Amino acid sequence: MPFNFTVSPDFGPDHVSGWFYFNTWLQRQLGVDIHLELYDGFEQQRADIRAGKVDLIYANPYDASMLVRELGFQAVARPAARRDEAVIAVPADSAASCVEDLVPGMRLATTADPDVHTIGMIMLESADLDKTNIEQREYESYVLIAKALIRGEADAGFFLKQSYDELSELIRGRLRSLVSSQIGVVHHALLVGPRLAGRAGDLADLLMTMQDDPKGGYVLESMDIRGWERMSVEQTEFMIDLIDTLVD
Amino acid sequence: MSQHASREVLIRYMDGRERTAIVREDEVPYPDGKLIVSRTDPNGIITHANQAFVDMSGYRRDELIGANHNILRHPDMPAAAFQGLWETIQNGAKWQGYVKNLCKDGRYYWVKATVIPNIRQGRLVGYTSVRRKPSRSRIREAEALYAGMMKEGRHAV
Numbered sequence: 194m195p196f197n198f199t200v201s202p203d204f205g206p207d208h209v210s211g212w213f214y215f216n217t218w219l220q221r222q223l224g225v226d227i228h229l230e231l232y233d234g235f236e237q238q239r240a241d242i243r244a245g246k247v248d249l250i251y252a253n254p255y256d257a258s259m260l261v262r263e264l265g266f267q268a269v270a271r272p273a274a275r276r277d278e279a280v281i282a283v284p285a286d287s288a289a290s291c292v293e294d295l296v297p298g299m300r301l302a303t304t305a306d307p308d309v310h311t312i313g314m315i316m317l318e319s320a321d322l323d324k325t326n327i328e329q330r331e332y333e334s335y336v337l338i339a340k341a342l343i344r345g346e347a348d349a350g351f352f353l354k355q356s357y358d359e360l361s362e363l364i365r366g367r368l369r370s371l372v373s374s375q376i377g378v379v380h381h382a383l384l385v386g387p388r389l390a391g392r393a394g395d396l397a398d399l400l401m402t403m404q405d406d407p408k409g410g411y412v413l414e415s416m417d418i419r420g421w422e423r424m425s426v427e428q429t430e431f432m433i434d435l436i437d438t439l440v441d
Numbered sequence: 442m443s444q445h446a447s448r449e450v451l452i453r454y455m456d457g458r459e460r461t462a463i464v465r466e467d468e469v470p471y472p473d474g475k476l477i478v479s480r481t482d483p484n485g486i487i488t489h490a491n492q493a494f495v496d497m498s499g500y501r502r503d504e505l506i507g508a509n510h511n512i513l514r515h516p517d518m519p520a521a522a523f524q525g526l527w528e529t530i531q532n533g534a535k536w537q538g539y540v541k542n543l544c545k546d547g548r549y550y551w552v553k554a555t556v557i558p559n560i561r562q563g564r565l566v567g568y569t570s571v572r573r574k575p576s577r578s579r580i581r582e583a584e585a586l587y588a589g590m591m592k593e594g595r596h597a598v
């Protein structure tokens with residue numbers, strides 16, 4: 194039976210093929226059959242994770258908690274120099290010059306990305322805003338959030354910082370960032386489940402030199418990842434503890 | 442150095458120890474977008490401090506690591522608030538509250554803090570505290586609450 198690999202649905206849409214190349218590369222290097230299953234939404238993916246249908250996952254930090262603490266997954270590596278940070282942005286002509294200028298009743302544009310949404314909501318707290326006194330609408334992508342802000346359909350939007358920085362200059366020029374998180378220790382991670390645990394060490398060793406292998410380097414580029422960093426058990430636990438303090 | 446008036450205050454800790462601290466009525470604004478993170482061992486001795494913690498407290502990292510976390514205790518904070526914190530986390534639960542902290546130079550900063558126990562293989566190995574920026578209205582509420590608790594505390598003694 195092949196192993197099952199999946200990727201957190203918040204991966205950038207431009208990098209879908211990169212994850213398929215990565216899967217092909219992994220299968221060759223490890224000499225095992227791995228099936229890659231991508232999901233549009235978090236709920237279906239979480240249901241399949243809980244049903245034991247996942248052996249390898251590039252997980253967002255929010256799901257890492259359930260995977261490690263409840264389902265016995267272990268972190269193998271994290272993408273080098275890439276942290277999950279959130280930006281709260283407003284239309285360029287907004288009257289708000291800081292988060293505290295946002296007022297109850299404001300219309301928030303957000304996504305289903307759990308870490309960005311969680312960090313964004315924490316940054317709204319200093320304005321006494323929470324889910325009970327704002328209007329929230331969920332969008333499929335950060336580009337759609339940008340468009341909603343520009344069209345005046347929303348007063349503020351949450352962005353993954355990387356996605357905000359990657360918006361075209363034309364779009365970004367019509368927005369303004371009020372605040373950008375600087376947490377530094379929250380990030381995605383590649384985790385292996387119990388069925389693949391025996392290969393965790395091999396996998397980590399492979400990933401550490403992936404950028405030196407010509408094919409590997411190409412695959413990393415197509416995923417827009419510079420390389421991988423090893424993750425210790427304690428680093429993983431620390432990140433999960435931190436996330437636990439951020440969720441209710 | 443700030444122009445604000447400073448005073449010397451005796452701080453009495455739960456374990457009976459005391460120290461005289463300089464206190465100034467001068468607030469250090471919470472940095473936008475940052476989380477202040479520290480960890481302690483099970484006895485409240487600091488084992489980890491992130492850069493935001495170092496920057497805000499005004500202590501060097503090597504002064505913080507190995508120190509009791511009460512190094513930040515502000516005399517305006519009632520002892521009962523911290524008793525509640527310790528009871529909660531020793532029961533294995535999450536504690537959340539507003540804390541006024543004392544910087545090394547006597548200034549202060551307000552945080553909304555969340556403290557959780559760190560469990561590894563079923564064993565308590567320490568605690569993690571993560572602070573975020575509080576709203577002004579919550580700070581005003583906490584100031585009033587703590588001032589009231591301090592008065593009651595004095596009558597009780």
Ligand SMILES: Cc1cc2nc3c(=O)[nH]c(=O)nc-3n(C[C@H](O)[C@H](O)[C@H](O)COP(=O)(O)O)c2cc1C
Pocket residue numbers: 453454455456479480481485510511512513514515518520523526540541542556568569570
């Ligand atoms: C993880 C953790 C973080 C803490 N952070 C603070 C803090 O930032 N400021 C503070 O005054 N007390 C903090 N405390 C509480 C102190 O341990 C202590 O109870 C408090 O400063 C009052 O001092 P006392 O109990 O020695 O009288 C923290 C405790 C823990 C376990």
